Amino acid sequence: MSDLGLTHIALPVANVECSIAFYIKYAGMSVVHRRIDRTNAKSTEVVWITDKTRPFVIVLIEMQKVEPILSPIAHLGIGCASREEIDRLCNEARGEGILREGPCDSGYPIGYWAFISDPDGHTLELSYGQEVALTVVNAS
Numbered sequence: 001m002s003d004l005g006l007t008h009i010a011l012p013v014a015n016v017e018c019s020i021a022f023y024i025k026y027a028g029m030s031v032v033h034r035r036i037d038r039t040n041a042k043s044t045e046v047v048w049i050t051d052k053t054r055p056f057v058i059v060l061i062e063m064q065k066v067e068p069i070l071s072p073i074a075h076l077g078i079g080c081a082s083r084e085e086i087d088r089l090c091n092e093a094r095g096e097g098i099l100r101e102g103p104c105d106s107g108y109p110i111g112y113w114a115f116i117s118d119p120d121g122h123t124l125e126l127s128y129g130q131e132v133a134l135t136v137v138n139a140s
Contacts (some may be wrong), residue, residue: 008057013120030052035066042064045061047060048060058076069121075125076108080128091128100115109135112129113126113127
């Protein structure tokens with residue numbers, strides 16, 4: 001397998017451990033690479049996380065200051081298995097005070113979705129029914 005096309009997005013994070021825990025819980029991701037980057041004056045922790053559904057990672061780069069952030073409408077989007085899964089995750093996010101918007105049913109092609117904030121204020125969209133994969137396949 002070769003690295004062609006979109007392979008990753010890099011996000012600055014203030015606490016890599018908090019970010020890992022968030023993306024494991026809300027996006028079903030796991031760590032596939034971890035290192036300390038010593039190329040600058042300050043050692044920087046770098047972690048790659050993925051949901052293992054395709055060769056794509058989110059690169060978490062620990063920084064002292066996180067700016068700018070992904071916030072609505074800029075966001076990372078993940079597809080969930082059901083509306084019930086989104087409702088469950090939204091209830092947890094609401095309890096943690098990180099539910100930003102939703103859940104909302106916007107009909108086709110947007111589907112059922114919600115926005116939640118990660119530990120640094122980046123926005124994660126949970127969605128069901130967007131049919132991104134089907135749209136991409138049909139466009140080929």
